[in-house]
Amino acid sequence: MKVNGTHYRSIWFDHDLSEVRIIDQRWLPHRFEVVSLTTLDAFATAIRDMWVRGAPLIGATAAYGMAIEMARDASDAAMNHAWDKLHTTRPTAINLKWALDRCRAALLPLPVDERAGAALQLAHEIADEDVEINRNIGLNGLEIIRQIAARKPAGEPVRLLTHCNAGWPATVDWGTATSPMYHAFEEGIPIHVWVDETRPRNQGAMTSWELGSHGISHSYITDNAGGHLMQQGMVDMVITGTDRTTATGDVCNKIGTYLKALAARDNGVPFYVALPSPTIDWTVRDGVAEIPIEDRPEREVTFALGKLTDGTIGEVQVAPDGSPGGNPAFDVTPARLVTGLITERGVAEASEAGLAKMFPDLKGRAQ
Numbered sequence: 001m002k003v004n005g006t007h008y009r010s011i012w013f014d015h016d017l018s019e020v021r022i023i024d025q026r027w028l029p030h031r032f033e034v035v036s037l038t039t040l041d042a043f044a045t046a047i048r049d050m051w052v053r054g055a056p057l058i059g060a061t062a063a064y065g066m067a068i069e070m071a072r073d074a075s076d077a078a079m080n081h082a083w084d085k086l087h088t089t090r091p092t093a094i095n096l097k098w099a100l101d102r103c104r105a106a107l108l109p110l111p112v113d114e115r116a117g118a119a120l121q122l123a124h125e126i127a128d129e130d131v132e133i134n135r136n137i138g139l140n141g142l143e144i145i146r147q148i149a150a151r152k153p154a155g156e157p158v159r160l161l162t163h164c165n166a167g168w169p170a171t172v173d174w175g176t177a178t179s180p181m182y183h184a185f186e187e188g189i190p191i192h193v194w195v196d197e198t199r200p201r202n203q204g205a206m207t208s209w210e211l212g213s214h215g216i217s218h219s220y221i222t223d224n225a226g227g228h229l230m231q232q233g234m235v236d237m238v239i240t241g242t243d244r245t246t247a248t249g250d251v252c253n254k255i256g257t258y259l260k261a262l263a264a265r266d267n268g269v270p271f272y273v274a275l276p277s278p279t280i281d282w283t284v285r286d287g288v289a290e291i292p293i294e295d296r297p298e299r300e301v302t303f304a305l306g307k308l309t310d311g312t313i314g315e316v317q318v319a320p321d322g323s324p325g326g327n328p329a330f331d332v333t334p335a336r337l338v339t340g341l342i343t344e345r346g347v348a349e350a351s352e353a354g355l356a357k358m359f360p361d362l363k364g365r366a367q
């Protein structure tokens, strides 16, 4: 998407530098910084410490990390070591394993001297596929927004609520939950987006930054305001991303998503999830019981990172000295609370049958 008039993907290969470039999201929205990742360790650090984040982007980054390692050492041992090192960076988003497995399956059968080139080409393909998947999720989500708009007086905005950042910084481009918003905006459908701040990493600030950069009307609200807004009839639909969706339609997403889904159900507000097919884990049926929930550092909760009054970026301690923090980074929304899964192929029912019907060619695939 565009930043100050310049189009960016969140990750790309700079052919002049012959380096992989990323937007270092640790400093967004206050500082826009592009850095290169040139070693396997740098890729692992970037994923683990959320220089890059978001399920689809984590997968694409892992693929480029594999490619950079193959350029250094394309042996089986190096490939397996890279797989292990990258896979252990973050446990919840299934796109990480999906991308690494896809790379290893494609590269292992190749002669060693062909692997580096093939790995880079595959990373490009995974990135390009993500862009097209997300563009199509946007078109399928646009239809829902159109239907809501048609039921409103002319000019009255469709009011969407979203949680965390499932926007273009969480993917290679377009975003997943934000893609329908961009398509609606381009079509001239008036929308307003309630953006949950999403403690503790405040990815909602990123969503507000990207929507604001695109001229989309939005409000940056506290995490706890969403239920009240729904109760007051101020939300027409909720749309979030997902880090792992089970074969039965349970949705694992940023912590707090489950609470929004409960409030949406209680207030008759449709709750949609933007779901790229690589984010489906066909091997898991019970999300609450089976999906590993990342436990992140306490400091992310006991301190807050932001722009200080002198304009620099820094931390302030929000918790009292000595108070331990708890920081589960995701939760699971059971399929029964999900109105529909907006995929690149269409809107699927949040059920085993619904996903099997939408993806008959993928169901049962070992993740």
Ligand SMILES: CSC[C@H]1O[C@H](OP(=O)(O)O)[C@H](O)[C@@H]1O
Pocket (backbone or CB within 6 Å): 053, 054, 055, 056, 163, 164, 165, 166, 167, 170, 171, 175, 176, 177, 203, 240, 241, 242, 243, 253, 254, 255, 329
């Ligand atoms: C398009 S997937 C985005 C998904 O990833 C985020 O998690 P994190 O920022 O910790 O990588 C969040 O769950 C978003 O919905």
